[in-house]
Amino acid sequence: MAVITLTINDELVSGRSGQSLLEVIRDHDIPLPTLCHLEGLSERGGCRLCMVDTGRRVVAACVTEAAEGMVVRTDTTQLQAYRCMLLELMFAERNHVCAVCVMNGRCELQAVAARVGMDHVRYDYLVPDLPMDATHERFVMDHNRCILCTRCVRVCDEVEGAHTWDVSGRGLNSFITADLGTPWGFSQSCTSCGKCVQVCPTGALHDKGMSVAEMEKRHDFLGWILGGRNDNEWDW
Amino acid sequence: MNRQDLKEMAQKERQRQEGFRCRLLCCASTPCLAVGAGEVMDTLKQTAAEKGWAAAVEAVSTGCMGPCSRGPLVRVQQTGRPDVLYERVTPELAGDIVANHVKKNAPLEENNLPLDLPFFIKQRKIVLENSGLIDQESLAAYVAVGGYAALAKVLREMTPQEVCDEIAASGLRGRGGAGYPTGLKWQLVRKAPAGQKYVIANCDEGDPGAYMDRTLVESDPHRLLEAMAIAGYAVGANQGFIFVRGGYEGADKRLQQLERVIREAERHGLLGGRVLDSSFSFRIDIRLGAGAFVCGEETALMLSIMGRRAQPVPRPPYPAESGLWGRPTLINNVETFGNIVPIIRDGAANYAGIGTDKSKGTKVFAMTGRVNIAGLIEVPMGISLREIVHDIGGGIPQERPFKAIQTGGPSGGCIPAAHIDTVVDYEAMRGLGSMIGSGGLIVMDDQTCMVDLAKFFMAFCADESCGKCVPCRAGTVQLLRLLERITNGSGTARDLSLLEELCGLVKDTSLCGLGQAAPNPVLSTLRFFREEYEAHLFDGERRCPAGLCKMDQVPIIELKNVLPLQIQTREKVA
Numbered sequence: 001m002a003v004i005t006l007t008i009n010d011e012l013v014s015g016r017s018g019q020s021l022l023e024v025i026r027d028h029d030i031p032l033p034t035l036c037h038l039e040g041l042s043e044r045g046g047c048r049l050c051m052v053d054t055g056r057r058v059v060a061a062c063v064t065e066a067a068e069g070m071v072v073r074t075d076t077t078q079l080q081a082y083r084c085m086l087l088e089l090m091f092a093e094r095n096h097v098c099a100v101c102v103m104n105g106r107c108e109l110q111a112v113a114a115r116v117g118m119d120h121v122r123y124d125y126l127v128p129d130l131p132m133d134a135t136h137e138r139f140v141m142d143h144n145r146c147i148l149c150t151r152c153v154r155v156c157d158e159v160e161g162a163h164t165w166d167v168s169g170r171g172l173n174s175f176i177t178a179d180l181g182t183p184w185g186f187s188q189s190c191t192s193c194g195k196c197v198q199v200c201p202t203g204a205l206h207d208k209g210m211s212v213a214e215m216e217k218r219h220d221f222l223g224w225i226l227g228g229r230n231d232n233e234w235d236w
Numbered sequence: 237m238n239r240q241d242l243k244e245m246a247q248k249e250r251q252r253q254e255g256f257r258c259r260l261l262c263c264a265s266t267p268c269l270a271v272g273a274g275e276v277m278d279t280l281k282q283t284a285a286e287k288g289w290a291a292a293v294e295a296v297s298t299g300c301m302g303p304c305s306r307g308p309l310v311r312v313q314q315t316g317r318p319d320v321l322y323e324r325v326t327p328e329l330a331g332d333i334v335a336n337h338v339k340k341n342a343p344l345e346e347n348n349l350p351l352d353l354p355f356f357i358k359q360r361k362i363v364l365e366n367s368g369l370i371d372q373e374s375l376a377a378y379v380a381v382g383g384y385a386a387l388a389k390v391l392r393e394m395t396p397q398e399v400c401d402e403i404a405a406s407g408l409r410g411r412g413g414a415g416y417p418t419g420l421k422w423q424l425v426r427k428a429p430a431g432q433k434y435v436i437a438n439c440d441e442g443d444p445g446a447y448m449d450r451t452l453v454e455s456d457p458h459r460l461l462e463a464m465a466i467a468g469y470a471v472g473a474n475q476g477f478i479f480v481r482g483g484y485e486g487a488d489k490r491l492q493q494l495e496r497v498i499r500e501a502e503r504h505g506l507l508g509g510r511v512l513d514s515s516f517s518f519r520i521d522i523r524l525g526a527g528a529f530v531c532g533e534e535t536a537l538m539l540s541i542m543g544r545r546a547q548p549v550p551r552p553p554y555p556a557e558s559g560l561w562g563r564p565t566l567i568n569n570v571e572t573f574g575n576i577v578p579i580i581r582d583g584a585a586n587y588a589g590i591g592t593d594k595s596k597g598t599k600v601f602a603m604t605g606r607v608n609i610a611g612l613i614e615v616p617m618g619i620s621l622r623e624i625v626h627d628i629g630g631g632i633p634q635e636r637p638f639k640a641i642q643t644g645g646p647s648g649g650c651i652p653a654a655h656i657d658t659v660v661d662y663e664a665m666r667g668l669g670s671m672i673g674s675g676g677l678i679v680m681d682d683q684t685c686m687v688d689l690a691k692f693f694m695a696f697c698a699d700e701s702c703g704k705c706v707p708c709r710a711g712t713v714q715l716l717r718l719l720e721r722i723t724n725g726s727g728t729a730r731d732l733s734l735l736e737e738l739c740g741l742v743k744d745t746s747l748c749g750l751g752q753a754a755p756n757p758v759l760s761t762l763r764f765f766r767e768e769y770e771a772h773l774f775d776g777e778r779r780c781p782a783g784l785c786k787m788d789q790v791p792i793i794e795l796k797n798v799l800p801l802q803i804q805t806r807e808k809v810a
Contacts, residue, residue: 044704045549045550045705045747046704046705046706046747047705047706048705048706048707048745048746048747051744051745057744058744058745060550060747063550064550065552081737082741082744082745085737085738085741086706086707086741086745089706089707089710089711089714090706090710092710092714093706093709093710093713122734123714123717123734123738124714124717126713147706148703148709166545167545167703169703170528170530170700170701170702170703171698171699171700171701171702171703171709171712171713172698172701172703172709172710172713173703174703174709
C-alpha cells in the first residue's frame with residue numbers, strides 16, 4: 001500500500017493509504033482519547049472524543065481516511081474544551097456513581113475523564129430511572145452505567161455472530177436490548193460467551209458476584225480470534 | 237404506449253374537458269379536506285346530478301391551489317370567461333356556485349378571492365404548475381397538459397449523458413435544504429460502475445409545518461414518477477423508491493392513491509418494463525418510514541429502506557458511490573424531482589433564466605404564521621422576503637409590526653425585520669445564519685417570543701435525535717433544559733454562556749446534519765435578538781418582552797430565600 005505523509009501537530013508523520021486518521025495517530029503514539037473505538041471492531045464514530053482539527057473543519061479521526069498532505073491538530077484548546085464537555089454530557093446523562101461501581105479504578109470512562117481533566121460537571125444531572133438486568137446466570141447489565149458506545153452490540157454481531165444485543169428506542173431513550181426486548185437470561189440467541197462483558201468500557205456489563213472495584217476486563221482475545229480467523233489458523 | 241398514443245390520449249382528454257360548459261375544480265388537498273372540502277365536493281357533485289346538469293358540468297377533485305388558510309377552495313372554469321376562485325366555501329355556498337354559474341352564467345358576489353391578487357401574480361409556478369388545475373389521480377388529465385412527453389423526448393432523442401448535462405446546465409440545486417448541484421449528483425451516479433443502481437425520492441419531509449413535498453405528491457403525482465423515470469434513464473437505474481415518512485395522520489388513503497397512480501402508469505407502459513416502447517425499464521415502489529425526523533438524512537433513509545435501524549453513518553462513502561445495498565444510488569428530494577420535467581421540456585437555458593446567479597429556478601415554501609394569506613407558494617429565487625410577507629402574504633394581520641421570519645425549520649434560523657430585503661438565495665440566507673431549507677417559512681410579529689421559538693425547535697431536535705452520537709443525544713437535551721430555565725424565569729447569565737458554549741459543541745462535533753444544525757435556531761436568535769434573551773434572565777429584567785413566557789420559577793441558588801422558616805431555625809437549635 002502506498003505510503004502517505006501528513007502533518008500531525010506540526011510533525012511530519014507517515015502512514016499507509018487506506019488507514020484511518022486514528023490508526024496513523026495511534027501508530028505514532030500521539031495521545032487521543034477514544035471510547036466507542038475498539039481495535040478489531042467496526043468503527044462507529046459515535047462518542048466524538050477523537051475529533052481532530054483538519055484546518056477546514058473538525059472530523060472524527062476513527063472514521064476519516066488519512067490522506068496525503070493533511071494538516072491535523074489533535075491538541076487545540078477548542079478540542080480540549082470539547083472533550084471535557086462531551087464527558088460532562090456523558091456523566092450527566094445517566095447515573096455514573098464510581099464509588100459503588102465494580103469497575104472503579106479500571107473504568108475506561110473514568111480514565112478518559114481523568115486524562116482530559118474533567119473534574120466537575122456543569123450540566124444538570126438527568127438522573128434517569130434505569131433498570132438493572134440480572135436475569136443472566138453469569139452476567140449483569142446495569143443500564144445506569146451504559147454510555148451507549150455499542151461495543152457490546154458490535155462484538156456480539158461481528159465476532160461472536162449471535163447479534164444478541166442491539167439498540168432500541170431513539171435519542172436519550174436509546175436502550176441496549178437483548179433479542180427483541182427479552183430479559184437477558186431468557187435470550188434465545190445469547191451464547192454466554194462473555195465477549196460483551198469484556199469489551200464494555202464501563203461497569204455496565206459485568207460478571208455476577210463482583211463487588212466494588214473488583215471487576216477486571218481484558219479484550220486481547222479480540223486480537224487472537226480475529227487474527228486467527230484472518231490467517232485461517234483453525235481447521236476444525 | 238408510445239409517443240403517438242400519448243398525443244392521442246391528450247387530444248381525447250382535452251376534447252372531453254372542452255365538452256363541458258363549466259368545470260368546478262375543488263381543492264382536495266389535505267389542508268382543505270381538514271376544513272370540510274370533502275362535503276363541498278360531494279355537494280358540487282350532487283347538485284350537478286340532481287339538476288340534471290351532469291353533461292354540462294364537471295366537478296373535479298384537484299390538488300393544492302395555494303391559499304390554504306382560505307379553504308375550502310373552489311375554482312370555476314367556464315368557456316370564454318376568466319376563472320373565478322371562491323374561498324371558505326361551505327356546502328350551502330357550493331350549491332349556489334353551481335346554480336349561478338350554470339343557470340345565470342355569472343359568478344357569485346360573495347367569497348371571491350381575486351386571481352389578480354399579489355398572492356397569485358407574484359408567484360411563479362413551475363413545480364406546482366399543474367397543482368390545483370388537474371384531477372389529482374387522472375393519468376389522462378396529466379397527459380393532456382403534456383405529461384410524459386418529456387420522458388418520451390428523453391428516451392428517443394437524448395443520451396443519458398445529455399440528460400445529465402441538461403440538468404447541470406439548468407443550475408438546479410437540491411431542494412431538500414443542502415442545495416447540492418443536482419446535475420453534478422446525477423453525473424456522479426451515472427459515472428459509477430455499471431450494475432444495479434437505484435433512484436430514491438426523499439419524501440420524508442420531517443420539518444414541523446412543512447408540507448411542500450406532500451402536496452406535490454398528492455396534487456401532481458405523475459410529475460414525480462416521470463421525473464424519477466427520467467433520472468433512472470440518466471443514471472442507469474431500473475428501480476426507484478419513494479420513501480414516505482411514516483406517521484402521517486390519515487395517510488393510508490393517500491398512499492393507496494399513490495399506489496393506484498403508479499400501477500395505472502405501469503398499465504399504460506409509462507413505467508415498468510419497456511417504458512414507452514423503448515428498451516428502458518423502470519419500476520417504482522413505495523417505502524414507508526416509521527416516523528423519525530432523522531430518516532430525512534440520506535444514509536439513515538437508506539438504512540430504513542433496507543429494514544435496519546435508521547441511524548446516519550459517516551460519509552464518505554456517499555450514496556452515489558455506495559448507497560442502497562452497497563450500490564450506487566441517486567437520492568433527491570421530491571421537490572427537486574418536481575423541477576425535472578419543465579427543464580427537459582422547456583430547456584435548461586429557460587430555467588437558468590429564472591433566479592439569481594447561484595440559485596436558479598423557483599422554490600416552494602409553506603408559508604405559515606402571522607400573515608393574512610397563509611399557504612403553499614412558489615416563488616422565483618431572488619424575490620425578496622419583503623415581497624413574500626407583504627405582497628404575497630398580504631401583510632401581518634391587525635397590522636401588527638413584522639418581527640422576523642423563520643426559515644429552514646429546526647435546522648434554520650430567523651431573519652429579522654432589519655433584513656427583510658434579503659432575497660431568497662442559498663448563499664444570501666446562509667450568510668445571515670439561516671438557510672432556505674426545505675421550505676418551511678414562519679412569519680412572526682411582536683407577540684412571538686424568539687427564545688420560546690428556539691426552545692420549540694430544540695425540543696423537536698432532542699426528541700428526534702437518533703441517539704448515536706453524544707453531542708446530539710445528550711447535548712440537545714441539555715440545551716433544551718437551559719432554554720426552559722431561561723423561559724421560566726430561573727435562567728442566569730451563566731446559563732446563557734453555557735448555552736452558547738454548548739451550541740458550539742453540538743454544531744461542530746455532531747455526526748450528522750440533525751445535530752449540526754440543531755443549534756441554528758438558538759444561534760440565529762442570539763445573533764439578532766440577544767437583548768430578548770438577556771431580558772428573560774433572572775439577573776436581568778426577568779421578563780418576556782413578547783409577553784408570552786410564564787416567568788414563575790427561580791434559580792436553584794435562590795431557593796434559600798424561599799425555604800420555610802422552620803428549616804432555617806433548626807440549624808440554630810443544633
